[in-house]
Amino acid sequence: MPDPAPPDPLVARLRAVGCVFAEEEAAEIRRVVGQDEQRAEPIVTARAAGIPLEHALGVALFAGVEVEVGPGVFVPRTRAEILVDAAVAARPDAHVIVDLGTGSGSIAAAVKTRLPRADVYGVDLDPMALTYAIRNAARHDFHVHEGDWWDALPHELRGRVDLAVAYLPHVPTARLADIPGDYRAQEPNLSIAGGPDGLDPLREVLADLDAWLAPDGVLVTLVAEEQLGTATNVCDGKRVTLVVG
Ligand SMILES: C[S@@+](CC[C@H](N)C(=O)[O-])C[C@H]1O[C@@H](n2cnc3c(N)ncnc32)[C@H](O)[C@@H]1O
Known part of the structure; x- marks a missing residue:
């Protein structure tokens, strides 16, 4: 049997700050910032402070289309x-x-x-x-x-x-x-x-x-x-x- 895949540290950090959908959020963070852990870090910090993921990323994916969003604007659902x-x-x-x-x-x-x-x-x-x-x-x-x-x-x-x-x-x-x-x-x-x-x-x-x-x-x-x-x-x-x- 092959060794199980090692746990994803980004998923673990998101879960530790209370993100229920940590896997999905990690995938979206990686879609936007790639594999750069340094760019991911402020997003995890923002999530820990209760900022919506889309506001922290500055973009939202809606119906397959990417739009810019930020503080004070309704997050596309x-x-x-x-x-x-x-x-x-x-x-x-x-x-x-x-x-x-x-x-x-x-x-x-x-x-x-x-x-x-x-x-x-x-x-x-x-x-x-x-x-x-x-x-x-x-x-x-x-x-x-x-x-x-x-x-x-x-x-x-x-x-x-x-x-x-x-x-x-x-x-x-x-x-x-x-x-x-x-x-x-x-x-x-x-x-x-x-x-x-x-x-x-x-x-x-x-x-x-x-x-x-x-x-x-x-x-x-x-x-x-x-x-x-x-x-x-x-x-x-x-x-x-x-x-x-
Ligand atoms: C539920 S949000 C939907 C936003 C966007 N369509 C979306 O799906 O992300 C409703 C929007 O209606 C806008 N709104 C509320 N009252 C309005 C009015 N009297 N005239 C024009 N827009 C209004 C709000 O500013 C808000 O952006």
Whole structure:
């Protein structure tokens, strides 16, 4: 029998500072910094201090696309990758695509990568998110606008949006405390808080939906399982695809 592989020291150090998914984190650290242990060390130190891995690395891998992230910006969530799949499947022919609440621009970047001929616009209200969205827009070829939901967009897009995709803040007020501490300490309330039932941002977006969508346009957005019933009622009669994630 061959000797078992020696334990990976990076995995051991991550586990020692409390990282539950130490193997996965070590693989992602090595993807970004290679085998250089000196470059890995400050990342382990940051993890020990409760900094999310993506913020410590300065990049996140989302739906196969790498985007820059950092302190104060929402960390792209793997659970939102199904939103990209659903949006692209809903309108593979879309010419004008909007990512409402783009954050770092991860969804805009992933959608643009899948539908390279479309014009993709990301909007956000948070100046910190926008600093990253602008960098990622340059890297992945989409547009970024600052402002409140649809109001951020160039006026000439009114009535021309084929596909709107939105990972909206949707955590109900009473559930904010359940968010993992690493993320909660680093991400602004604006990126997660959805009001009493978590659906206030969805109601805001729906108020102007018909004015901005093209006649055959659609909004694809993500809700939690327990929100599906209420969200279905809120969206009644609107051109919305709800994705549960
Ligand atoms: C759940 S995060 C999603 C971020 C990004 N789409 C992602 O998947 O990583 C929601 C985003 O909506 C933005 N946001 C909140 N209220 C907004 C508003 N009124 N207008 C535009 N963006 C808003 C937040 O700043 C945040 O970046």
